[in-house]
Amino acid sequence: MLKWKRSLTVLLAAALVGTLAACGGGEKNKATEPGNSASTSENQSVKLRIMWWGAQERHEATLAALDLYTKNNPNVTFEPEYSGMDGYLDKLSTQAAASNAPDIIQLDPGWTPDWAARKQLSVLTPELDVSQIDPKLLAGGQSGGEQYAVPLGSVAYGMIYDKAALEKLGIAAPSNGWTWDDFFALAKEAKSKLPSGQYFSKDYAGDYFAYSAFQYSKGKGTIISEDGKFNVDQASFLEWTTKFEELRKEGIIPPADVNSSDKEFDPQMDLMVSGKVLLRLSFSNNYGSWDSLKKGAYALVTMPRSTEAGGWLKPSMYLAVSANSKKTDEAKKFVNWFVNDPEAAKILKTARGLPVNKDNATALQETMSDTDKVGLELLRATETDGQTWTAGPGGWTNYIDKDWPLVRDQLSFNKITPEQAYEQLADAAKAYEK
Missing domain, CATH: 3.40.190.10 (Periplasmic binding protein-like II)
Structure with missing residues (x-):
C-alpha cells in the first residue's frame, strides 16, 4: 500500500490555497460568477492551454493527438506547455497560485488527492465516461465522492x-x-x-x-x-x-x-x-x-x-481540468476524448502506460510494437502478485x-x-x- 509522491518541492502551497479560496476556487462558485461561463458554442473558437511532463516520445505522441483533435474539432486549438519532470510541479504550483493554471493539467498520482481536496480541480463527471476504467485506478482521482482527475495509464x-x-x-x-x-x-x-x-x-x-x-x-x-x-x-x-x-x-x-x-x-x-x-x-x-x-x-x-x-x-498519472479554467466544457470534452477515443489511443500508445480504457488496451495489445511489448511483459509479470498502490x-x-x-x-x-x-x-x- 504505497503512497506515491514524486520527489519535487511543492512551492507556494499556502499561497495557492489562499489565492484559490479568495477567488472562490471551487467549481460551484465559478459557475455563478458573471462572465465566467464555461459553455461555448460549436462554432466559437476556443484555445485550450494544456500542460504535461515527459520524455520526447511522450511529447511527440501528445502533440500528434492534439493535432487530431483539432482536425476533428476545428474550433478548438491548443497552447501546449511541456517539459521534463524537473521543475514541473514548481511551475504548475506557481501558476495555480496566480490563478493562471492551464485549462488541462497532467498530475502525478501522489499530488492528485491534495489538489482535488483543495478544490483546485473541476469535477469531471458526468461529462467523463468512466465505464471502461478499473474503479481501483479511478479512486486516486476522487474526493468527496466526486471524480476530479482521470488516470491515463497503468504501469x-x-x-x-x-x-x-x-x-x-x-x-x-x-x-x-x-x-x-x-x-x-x-x-x-x-x-x-x-x-x-x-x-x-x-x-x-x-x-x-x-x-x-x-x-x-x-x-x-x-x-x-x-x-x-x-x-x-x-x-x-x-x-x-x-x-x-x-x-x-x-x-x-x-x-x-x-x-x-x-x-x-x-x-x-x-x-x-x-x-x-x-x-x-x-x-x-x-x-x-x-x-x-x-x-x-x-x-x-x-x-x-x-x-x-x-x-x-499504479496509475501512471492523471489528467484534470483546472478549477480556474473559463473553458471547462471544452476542456472536459477533450479529456473524455483523450482517455476514451480509439484513434487517440492508437497515437498515444503506451507513452503514459497501458491505456486505462479496457477496450483501447485490448485493441492496442494486438498491434503493439516490440518495444511496447517489453513494457507490457513487465506489467504482466508484476501484476500476478505485485503490491497494491494507494495515494x-x-x-x-x-x-x-x-x-x-x-x-x-x-x-x-x-x-x-x-x-x-x-x-x-x-x-x-x-x-x-x-
Whole structure:
C-alpha cells in the first residue's frame, strides 16, 4: 500500500490555497460568477492551454493527438506547455497560485488527492465516461465522492539494465522473480569486473521509492501508514542502508558527486545511458524512452522480492481540468476524448502506460510494437502478485520531498550513519503525524 509522491518541492502551497479560496476556487462558485461561463458554442473558437511532463516520445505522441483533435474539432486549438519532470510541479504550483493554471493539467498520482481536496480541480463527471476504467485506478482521482482527475495509464515499477554491458563484463542478467539477495550478490560479483568509472547501479541507500520496494518485500507495509503514522521498519531500513554503505565504500556504486549528477533520459547526463551504471529503477512505460536513446540496449526486469513482491502496479498519472479554467466544457470534452477515443489511443500508445480504457488496451495489445511489448511483459509479470498502490494519507508531501532527500544526500556523502539516518527520519516524522 504505497503512497506515491514524486520527489519535487511543492512551492507556494499556502499561497495557492489562499489565492484559490479568495477567488472562490471551487467549481460551484465559478459557475455563478458573471462572465465566467464555461459553455461555448460549436462554432466559437476556443484555445485550450494544456500542460504535461515527459520524455520526447511522450511529447511527440501528445502533440500528434492534439493535432487530431483539432482536425476533428476545428474550433478548438491548443497552447501546449511541456517539459521534463524537473521543475514541473514548481511551475504548475506557481501558476495555480496566480490563478493562471492551464485549462488541462497532467498530475502525478501522489499530488492528485491534495489538489482535488483543495478544490483546485473541476469535477469531471458526468461529462467523463468512466465505464471502461478499473474503479481501483479511478479512486486516486476522487474526493468527496466526486471524480476530479482521470488516470491515463497503468504501469509497473521495476528495474532496467544494460544488456550489452552486462554481457561484455561476463555478468549474468537478472530475471523476473529475482530477490534482493540476488541483487546484492550480483553487485558484489560485479566489483572485480567493473572498469574504472563504471558502477553497478545508482546509490539507492536513501531513495524513498527504492527503499519502499525493499520494505514492501519484507512484508512490513508502507513507509507511512494509512492512518498517517511513521512506519519505517527499523531493522529493514538498517539492513538496506548498511548494504549500500558497503557498496559505496567498495566503489561498486557511484560516489556522491557522480550519483547526484544523474538526469533521467538525458543523453549525456543519464548515468545508464552514458554507461556509468549498469542498472537503475524504471517504470514499464519508460522503456520506449530509454530504447529511443540506445536502440535495443536495455531490458526490463521485475523489482527484486523477498518474502513478498517488491514491485507494484499504479496509475501512471492523471489528467484534470483546472478549477480556474473559463473553458471547462471544452476542456472536459477533450479529456473524455483523450482517455476514451480509439484513434487517440492508437497515437498515444503506451507513452503514459497501458491505456486505462479496457477496450483501447485490448485493441492496442494486438498491434503493439516490440518495444511496447517489453513494457507490457513487465506489467504482466508484476501484476500476478505485485503490491497494491494507494495515494495514502495527505499532509506528508514535504516529508517525502524535503526531509527524506536531505537524509538521502547525507547518506550518499557519508555525513551520517544508517542509525543516525533512521533517527533523523523518525524525528522529522513527528511534525507530520496525525
